[in-house]
Amino acid sequence: MSTLLAINTSPMTRTAVTRRLVQAFVCRWQERFPGGQVILRDLGVSPPPHLDERTLLAFSKPPAELADSDRNALRHSDELVSELLSADHVVIGSPMYNFTVTSGLKAWIDLVGRAGKTFDYTPEGPRGLLAGRQVFILTARGGFYAGDSADSGMDYQATFLRSYFAFLGIDDVRFVHAEGQGIDADTARQGEARAIGRLEALFAEGQVRRVA
Numbered sequence: 001m002s003t004l005l006a007i008n009t010s011p012m013t014r015t016a017v018t019r020r021l022v023q024a025f026v027c028r029w030q031e032r033f034p035g036g037q038v039i040l041r042d043l044g045v046s047p048p049p050h051l052d053e054r055t056l057l058a059f060s061k062p063p064a065e066l067a068d069s070d071r072n073a074l075r076h077s078d079e080l081v082s083e084l085l086s087a088d089h090v091v092i093g094s095p096m097y098n099f100t101v102t103s104g105l106k107a108w109i110d111l112v113g114r115a116g117k118t119f120d121y122t123p124e125g126p127r128g129l130l131a132g133r134q135v136f137i138l139t140a141r142g143g144f145y146a147g148d149s150a151d152s153g154m155d156y157q158a159t160f161l162r163s164y165f166a167f168l169g170i171d172d173v174r175f176v177h178a179e180g181q182g183i184d185a186d187t188a189r190q191g192e193a194r195a196i197g198r199l200e201a202l203f204a205e206g207q208v209r210r211v212a
């Protein structure tokens, strides 16, 4: 059975473009993988805590040495890592905030990057442990950054997410951008419609593949 981890990260609950894109993705995914399991995680409404000293110290302790207080500190990270490990596909709705991801998504990223669980240190350098999975990032941006836009160098959202998932061993990361959301109502609508079209094309062209 296939499993999709669907992550919303917009703090906006009613108006978020990325929430509509995630919803559309989940619907198409359920048609493509009938009976598949969908895990919903909302980092916009319930952001995980920032990394703190107790959690960082507990990250580097061997399991046999963990005290109850360490296990408690690891609770959020363990839950998020377990969701990520159980997923074949991950879809993330990611609004661009100040040229990068929202702080809720960054907190999740810090909590799921766990040595020994999602990556390993080896003599040759770090090695990601999540190979084989597919990640789909559905963004919304006020301006235009994709392709040959003059502002493409300010897109620290896509470059960061691509690098991070590659670090975890996931090279198959696809982006769908709803751009121009801050220009005017027509431009915003067109940007969202183009994004929905691209998202549908991902499924129509068989780019959302069954993970072995």
Ligand SMILES: Cc1cc2nc3c(=O)[nH]c(=O)nc-3n(C[C@H](O)[C@H](O)[C@H](O)COP(=O)(O)O)c2cc1C
Pocket: 010, 011, 012, 015, 016, 017, 018, 019, 094, 095, 096, 097, 098, 099, 100, 140, 141, 142, 143, 144, 181, 182
């Ligand atoms: C705090 C904040 C920071 C933003 N920073 C940027 C930015 O750096 N570049 C940009 O193009 N749009 C920026 N925007 C616009 C959002 O990316 C845009 O409104 C998008 O639709 C938000 O996604 P959502 O509708 O899914 O919440 C920002 C919006 C907010 C609220």
